[in-house]
Amino acid sequence: MNRTPTTAHSTRRSAPFARGRRRRDAGVVLVEFALVVNMLLGMGLGIYEFGFAWRTSAAVTSGARSAARTGSSLATDDSADYQALSSIRADLQASGLLDNLLLVVVYKSTTADGAVPASCKTNLSTSALCDIYTGAQVRAMVESDFSTTTGCMSGMIVANYCPDVRNSIMATADYVGVWVEVRHDYQTGMFGSGIEIKRNAVMRIEPRVA
Numbered sequence: 001m002n003r004t005p006t007t008a009h010s011t012r013r014s015a016p017f018a019r020g021r022r023r024r025d026a027g028v029v030l031v032e033f034a035l036v037v038n039m040l041l042g043m044g045l046g047i048y049e050f051g052f053a054w055r056t057s058a059a060v061t062s063g064a065r066s067a068a069r070t071g072s073s074l075a076t077d078d079s080a081d082y083q084a085l086s087s088i089r090a091d092l093q094a095s096g097l098l099d100n101l102l103l104v105v106v107y108k109s110t111t112a113d114g115a116v117p118a119s120c121k122t123n124l125s126t127s128a129l130c131d132i133y134t135g136a137q138v139r140a141m142v143e144s145d146f147s148t149t150t151g152c153m154s155g156m157i158v159a160n161y162c163p164d165v166r167n168s169i170m171a172t173a174d175y176v177g178v179w180v181e182v183r184h185d186y187q188t189g190m191f192g193s194g195i196e197i198k199r200n201a202v203m204r205i206e207p208r209v210a
Contacts (some may be wrong), residue, residue, distance in 0.1 A: 059095035063088040068201035078151040101135035109175040114202035116179040170207035
């Protein structure tokens, strides 16, 4: 005589399958949760790093602009470079970035986009119209390091555009540019050790009547 399975027997037989399904569902949830957490963590760290990089970029931009403005107003004065570099030093010091300063180039801008001559960024000998200052020189400089004749610092690698040769005649006044390179160190190491942030600013020398 055949017996029809009772409800209790069916429940007992299906219980292991239900438990297995619940375990599988729980595992899927945990995997999805881990993926979401990793994604959110990556986004959070990215935003964090972007904020610090933006802060560094803003400080470097401010320093370049301040220096160009100073160089423009002082024109051929023998303190022009010293005062321009001092403004960069002050901006970076206030942002805690002075130790990360790598290079400063003061140059004659002759291109439509105001770009610094490529050879002036290599920290090597060049015939281009620029003055090259290392970060170490800017950090350690004092006013007496600068010639009262040319306005350039003694011991410079390149001194081809000292204040005394700049043109401040009203009709043909030079455009003086300042290019600043600063090392930005990443905080978390997620994107590597860091990058170099480079900014420049150009202003026309305030002219005088010939």
